[in-house]
Amino acid sequence: MTDIDALVTGGTGFIGRWLLPELTAEGQRTAVLLRGSGNRLRELRSWVDAHGGRGDLVLGLSGDLAAPGLGLDAEDLAVARTARRMFHLGAAMSYGLAPEIAEEVNVQGSERVTALAASSPCLERLVLASGFQHRRSGRLSTNRYHDSKLDADARVRLLTQAQGIPLTTVHPGPTVGDSRTGETTQFWGWPDLVHALHRGRLPLVPGGRDHWFPLVAVDFLARFISRAPHLADTAGGQYWLLHADTPPLADLLAAVAGDLGVRAPRVHVPVPLAALGLRAGLSRWTGLPAEALVFVSNDRFPVADAQRIASALDLTEPDPIDLACTTARFLVAHDFQAPTPIHRP
Numbered sequence: 159m160t161d162i163d164a165l166v167t168g169g170t171g172f173i174g175r176w177l178l179p180e181l182t183a184e185g186q187r188t189a190v191l192l193r194g195s196g197n198r199l200r201e202l203r204s205w206v207d208a209h210g211g212r213g214d215l216v217l218g219l220s221g222d223l224a225a226p227g228l229g230l231d232a233e234d235l236a237v238a239r240t241a242r243r244m245f246h247l248g249a250a251m252s253y254g255l256a257p258e259i260a261e262e263v264n265v266q267g268s269e270r271v272t273a274l275a276a277s278s279p280c281l282e283r284l285v286l287a288s289g290f291q292h293r294r295s296g297r298l299s300t301n302r303y304h305d306s307k308l309d310a311d312a313r314v315r316l317l318t319q320a321q322g323i324p325l326t327t328v329h330p331g332p333t334v335g336d337s338r339t340g341e342t343t344q345f346w347g348w349p350d351l352v353h354a355l356h357r358g359r360l361p362l363v364p365g366g367r368d369h370w371f372p373l374v375a376v377d378f379l380a381r382f383i384s385r386a387p388h389l390a391d392t393a394g395g396q397y398w399l400l401h402a403d404t405p406p407l408a409d410l411l412a413a414v415a416g417d418l419g420v421r422a423p424r425v426h427v428p429v430p431l432a433a434l435g436l437r438a439g440l441s442r443w444t445g446l447p448a449e450a451l452v453f454v455s456n457d458r459f460p461v462a463d464a465q466r467i468a469s470a471l472d473l474t475e476p477d478p479i480d481l482a483c484t485t486a487r488f489l490v491a492h493d494f495q496a497p498t499p500i501h502r503p
């Protein structure tokens with residue numbers, strides 16, 4: 159049997175893809191809970207190789223967050239239980255997520271990962287990817303994804319406290335491309351706004367002058383997630399990971415529009431009115447789903463602890479305007495679609 163250093167759920171997803179090169183470049187033998195065929199493991203390994211990691215250190219464990227016991231067979235379960243660190247990033251995430259999938263994958267799946275952590279004798283840390291808006295809004299009955307992440311966060315906290323599992327929680331903001339190249343595999347959320355802007359179909363700025371759409375670079379986030387468990391004092395910590403100096407949305411859109419050579423919107427419209435207009439049919443013309451506005455707010459988030467840890471880990475946040483422009487250039491260059499097909503289960 160093979161011993162592993164790390165177990166990752168969601169390793170084929172956007173943030174997970176950037177996490178794997180970080181872990182394997184440090185020499186960590188990393189198992190990924192994987193749905194689907196062996197082709198997916200081959201694709202993932204070459205992606206890791208191409209992004210500065212070591213594909214040969216990536217193992218696939220066939221399983222599913224929605225299945226009892228994570229769908230692991232006895233042999234893979236024994237491998238999973240040798241992990242010293244578990245990174246739970248896997249989640250079902252989409253606009254209009256079905257309630258039963260939200261419950262089975264996001265809530266029960268998180269309970270299953272916590273149960274696995276509790277039965278793993280070498281486990282030193284469980285890292286949970288939660289969500290950044292929890293603190294603000296509490297439950298939103300209209301957004302099952304949001305509510306399921308909130309429920310998962312609460313259940314994992316309770317279970318880990320009861321079982322004495324050291325937990326680190328990260329609350330990533332809307333995650334965009336790699337700060338060096340703009341590369342992303344996620345084409346909704348911020349990319350929806352950039353797409354409408356690029357097509358000349360964003361005539362108004364959603365929100366007032368102090369509203370913003372906070373961004374975080376996927377490479378910065380992945381580095382933080384991979385390294386946070388190196389520090390003993392991150393056990394029990396919760397970290398809001400978003401670039402706090404992201405400017406107001408109007409200024410960010412103006413910077414991106416200037417970079418792309420398109421016209422920037424200047425007139426503001428309240429978020430609820432913009433969402434109403436989009437739901438009433440403007441979504442078709444703009445290409446912008448009303449749900450994309452859920453990330454626009456005038457809230458501020460408690461980022462001080464994350465900034466302290468980032469500095470202890472020697473991580474530097476990218477400039478948010480450069481990040482937004484670099485990501486926008488990548489999106490335009492790839493016509494707002496994944497450049498190579500990412501295998502789905």
Ligand SMILES: NC(=O)c1ccc[n+]([C@@H]2O[C@H](COP(=O)([O-])OP(=O)(O)OC[C@H]3O[C@@H](n4cnc5c(N)ncnc54)[C@H](OP(=O)(O)O)[C@@H]3O)[C@@H](O)[C@H]2O)c1
Pocket residue numbers: 167168169170171172173174191192193221222223224246247248249250251263287288289290307329330331332333334344347502503
């Ligand atoms: N991206 C953001 O802006 C953002 C912001 C805040 C928090 N987060 C949180 O960060 C985490 C990672 O997000 P992401 O953007 O990387 O998501 P993503 O790109 O949608 O990836 C989701 C991952 O979860 C896996 N998954 C989904 N259902 C599964 C199931 N039933 N069994 C096993 N694996 C399953 C997917 O595997 P397949 O490839 O098999 O589908 C994929 O690897 C999530 O927990 C998300 O809630 C993300």
